[in-house]
Amino acid sequence: GQQLNQSPQSMFIQEGEDVSMNCTSSSIFNTWLWYKQDPGEGPVLLIALYKAGELTSNGRLTAQFGITRKDSFLNISASIPSDVGIYFCAGRVNTGANSKLTFGKGITLSVRP
């Protein structure tokens, strides 16, 4: 089946540093999404990407939809302590009703003050 690969499982950075996370797949996806999950809460959508090559920003977050449609990256600039959490990528093949999301296993980000 379709799988999304995120590695490493954990990342540790210093406050103020930039960090980049990759998500790769052997399958093509037509939509890529990035979510963040805080402890004790459900994931929250950060950025959605709809077209190969698309580069989208949301504040200090920037994400890109890979040209091959098999990968995406998320970049966080000037990290702050509240960036701590689990970051998931998700992909979708079809659009519209009856489509479903495939999630990566997530990367746990720790930010040292």
Next chain:
Amino acid sequence: KAGVTQTPRYLIKTRGQQVTLSCSPISGHRSVSWYQQTPGQGLQFLFEYFSETQRNKGNFPGRFSGRQFSNSRSEMNVSTLELGDSALYLCASSPTSGSLSQYFGPGTRLTVT
């Protein structure tokens, strides 16, 4: 507008028992999706309900079932619980089936002993 609510938040069950989890979507949302989250497998899609009909199903055994009521509230049932069913069960609501505007609840933490 109230967010997605899930009850109970925590549950401890014994192997062989069954369990029912509840999800109340955001008012006006008609689609509810269920996910299982474990450290080893990440977020895995269970099923989606829209207008009281199951629209999509993941690769889980028949012990996992769900339903949706006319007020869009949804329940998920797991019968003959196994230790491996211990997980965080998340539901997500969206206005329509296939919408990317999915809002997750805080989840129900199920522990099977």
